[in-house]
Amino acid sequence: MSTHRMPSEKYQNRIELLQGTLDMLILQTLQWGPQHGYGIANAIRCNSGDLLRVETGSLYPALHRLEKQGWLKSEWKQTEAGQRAKFYRVTPAGKKQLVSERDRWAQLVGAIAGVLNPATSEE
């Protein structure tokens, strides 16, 4: 029995925390074209100025879940460096999902901003 295994409950909590946002970030990243898992993780990290580090433990389950929901499709292709990798791309349904998630995100941000700055909203 391997000793470094972590209790699964703790692990799952973290997924839940990220879940909604991560889906949106992945869909958004894939707007610019098909990408593999490693590339998606790197893109999110770079585009967030190294602030957001997506754990592979969250990324792959999320990718597979999005694919299962029909928002992504995957195929095996060569990378620019000549390596085989599994590329994901957004489906039309995925694009719609992205739009709605962005709307929800905007609402959430607005709402949180409203809570944080009650004075401004009263004026």
Place this chain on the structure above:
Amino acid sequence: MPFWPQRKRNRRERDFDEEINCHLRMAVRDRMERGESIQDARAGARQEFGNVGLIKDVTREIWGWGSVERLLQDVRYAGRLLRKSPGFAAVAILSIALGVGANTAIFSLIDAVLLKSLPVRNPNELAAVGDPSRTGGVSSGGGRVDMFSYPFFLRFKAQNQAFSDVYATGRSEHLDVLLPNGTAATSNAGPSARFVTGNYFSVLGVPAILGRPFTEEEVRVPGTAPAVVISFGYWERQFGRDPNVIGQKLIVNGSKFTVIGVTPPDFSGDIVGRPTDIWFPITMQAQANPGHDYLKQAGVSWLLIMGRLKPGVPLAQASAETQVLGRQFFAELNKNDSTAEELQALLKKKIEVTPGAKGFSRLRHDFSRPLLTLMCIVGVVLLICCANVANLQLARAASRGREMGLRLAVGAGTMRLVRQLLTESLLLSIAGGVVGLFFAFWGCRLLLQLVSADNHVSLDVHLDAAILLFTIATAVLAGLLFGFAPALQTRRLDLVSSLKESKSGQFQGFAPRFGRALIVCQIVFSLLLLVGAGLFIRTLQNLERVDVGYTRTGLVVARVDPISGGYADKDVNALIRRLLGKLETLPGVESVSVSENGLFSGTYSSSNIDVEGYVPHTLADKSNDSDRVGPHYFETVGTPVIVGRGIESQDAENGAKVAVINEKMARFYFPNENPVGRHLFDGEGAKRFAITIVGVVGDAKQSQLRLPAPRRYYTPIQQHSPDDPVAILNFEIRTRGLPSSAVLKELRPAIKSVNANLPILDTNTADDLIGQDLDQEKLVARLSGFFGLLALALSGIGLYGVMSYLTVRRRTEIGIRMALGARRWTVIGMVLRETFRLVAAGIAIGLVLSQAAAAILEKSLFGLSAFDPLTVTLAVLVIILAAVMATYLPAWRASRIDPMIALRYE
């Protein structure tokens, strides 16, 4: 594994492995480009990636194959565990197999007798007219509402509006069949045959697999269709499935019949429990059963009627219509022949139209109560089996505490453990179910033999979808039942204490309270079954010992059919004299007499008579059983003559008309006077005649052991009139010096030597004839006894298991006690006391419940109350004895504990 989700899963698994590898490769390359060494890059990439196994697990769940895969994993794991403890697995599987097997066996009988529909087209459209528990018999008189005459059938078929078509079927008399190759068909009893109307096969929708069924045309004019259809079974037994059987000729009671068709293998007629071998056109009755021509006799009821209702006609409407037709018919029939009160009584009775899908069956009527009783019994046996396995599981779960704790610690969810345990239980129960199916198959044969040793009952019992479904359902239910306890216990697991626990995996987290409760349940159920078994066995004993009013041992009976043998009314007396003379000369025979109805033969007569000086209030006051007997009948069977005389040689054809009445009749009609010399009056109008009473004899039972003997009068058999011929002769033979079986063997040859063509219906000892009346009681008594002992054994094993486990747990305590000077006997006493607390609780609850249950049994019992103290006491003693036996070994072992070892153990 040839299981498709598994294949698909493997592909996905490989795919995902590769995806992860690609990720790692790219990460390593990027790190190396940034200047890390290859080792550092690899280690870094892996570390960054995280726990591969865990990520795979989580991703797999998302694929949705998680549950199937998990199930397979659980099953594999459970299988491994069971292989590791073969003893436990064997005992558990065997327990379940016994429980499930017993249930399946009884259920398959219930299925065959009570549930199964006839294998015909749309059986649910069929409706039976009259009483569907009748299967045969002939009754002459004013008409009946359960069986019908041929003239009634013809009118009913023509006039009824409720049925699209109806057919009639009647029992055949004994048949002697000569096969085409000249040999007699094997079987003493002769084939079972029925007369049917020409539309029988078309109404039922049964085709012929060879040849053709009857047509309505050919079965119209009496005597013109010498044809038979035979069953698949008869074709197989007597013709070896000869495909050229069509067109061959059988000689039946002297007449030639051509085989025109063979029915499909699953169809054995519409009488459940009595498969038909040969079907005759009803219009050939006079040829196949010489002397029995009922076609024109409106007063002879012998036919069962079945038909298909028109679409949308409810049973109630069909009944009402049938009732009207029946009344008209009865009124015309009885115009001349019977008194107004007899007709009124008949018209008051209802002709019922009932669902006919299950065919006609006497078994259904006779055996539904015993079979349902047995079903309850085996249900309780299954509960005991479940309790046993649950107990075994608990004891095992206790020693698996550390394993469970460890699995919890590495992140298995509680639900996952519960699921794992339930999977194990279900695996056990399904294995038990499979073994149980074999037990059931074998048990069924045994059961059928128990139901009837001489095969006068034959049932179609084979594995079918219904039975399989029942077995699976029972096994799964049992699995859930006994798997539930240990699974529930898991939820109480305390992680820390389970890991800290030191003693070789012994584990305090599992409370033994549940195990004790299970033991109490087992004792309760065992007591219930033992009390039930005791009551049934004592009932059977009482019935076997019941005074029938004559001496049943040393008495044998031979039954012949003079009418089928070609004896006209006036020749019967000569036949009687010749047979009496012949049988008297046999070795070992003390005396011989003859009677019409015999003993427990299924035949009885009754008639309405007037008694001198008695005014009847109801028709029932006039009705008395009757029998016609030969000289020395009472001396031969052993019924005492109380007043006057019995029937003597002087009461011959030309003698004065006399009668002997039984005590019950004497008390009823002549409460305070001597009946000898008084008169009975029989017949109506001009045919009315007087009979002088010459004696009173003791009451005797000729049928129905459970009921008191009815009022009965006996007249001399030789004084019969042409109106009322003697249909059957039963020769009663009192043996002396030789065993009954030896005399029995001589009977057939002796009768054949007088007339080889005289059909012999049966030869048997009075003991066996009476015994046949007890088929149901024997079945229930033997099986409930068997299941009671089985339950006791199972409970004993359960008790043994729990007590062993408890003493092992208390090893240290016992060691300390012994170190402090406790004696061996004190220790044994301590363990036994523990047992007795459980047993006493079980017995107390069991007694209360058994009294409640016994009230339901009251109807099935005879000669004892449901609260029979002897039975209850015995059952309690047996339980206590079994408990002592089951506990003694663990107790003895506890007393051998070495204090030093026990204490060091800690």
